[in-house]
Amino acid sequence: MAWGLDHRDLSNIKAIGIDEVLWHRGHKYMMVVYNISIGRRRILWLGKDRKEEAIQSFLDSFGDRAMELVYVCSDMWKPYLKVVAERAGQAIHVLERFHIVANINKTIDKAKGFESVLKSKRWLLVKRPENLTEKQTISMNQLIQYNLKSVNRTCSRKSFRGSGTTAVLHGQGSFLSNGARLS
Numbered sequence: 261m262a263w264g265l266d267h268r269d270l271s272n273i274k275a276i277g278i279d280e281v282l283w284h285r286g287h288k289y290m291m292v293v294y295n296i297s298i299g300r301r302r303i304l305w306l307g308k309d310r311k312e313e314a315i316q317s318f319l320d321s322f323g324d325r326a327m328e329l330v331y332v333c334s335d336m337w338k339p340y341l342k343v344v345a346e347r348a349g350q351a352i353h354v355l356e357r358f359h360i361v362a363n364i365n366k367t368i369d370k371a372k373g374f375e376s377v378l379k380s381k382r383w384l385l386v387k388r389p390e391n392l393t394e395k396q397t398i399s400m401n402q403l404i405q406y407n408l409k410s411v412n413r414t415c416s417r418k419s420f421r422g423s424g425t426t427a428v429l430h431g432q433g434s435f436l437s438n439g440a441r442l443s
Contacts, residue, residue: 270304270322273297275331278340280310293318296333312339319347335359
């Protein structure tokens, strides 16, 4: 293993992924940084935990090459977002779709708590439109006429889910790949 580490080529890496894997029960995570460039996929670094210091440690060992990154893919964990913005701010930060949809669903759940019209309609809002029964479609159309924030968010989530859209953080704004701005 030492020979492999000494002889690995870290030049010309333009795209990395940052994620974590559960390695032990009780929320014990290991951070994994990998090259996601086509034809060059491989693990670059393993960290002992899921802390900001771990990603800082990788970028310290990666050196000035961090400024040459074009893409960084990660989930929406705040330390990842912070460190990538500080140390590789020129790179386009692509967020994992799973986490975006999960956050949209949380927002819908919060908004629904304040709107009595939506009582007992949760499953109608999270169900894919193509899976709605005729009766559910009628109910959904009635909800849309109320113009409630959570219903509008749900419609946005459903169109996001089927569009193949990816969220991208770049510079000061957050945008979807189809050009819509994230709020």
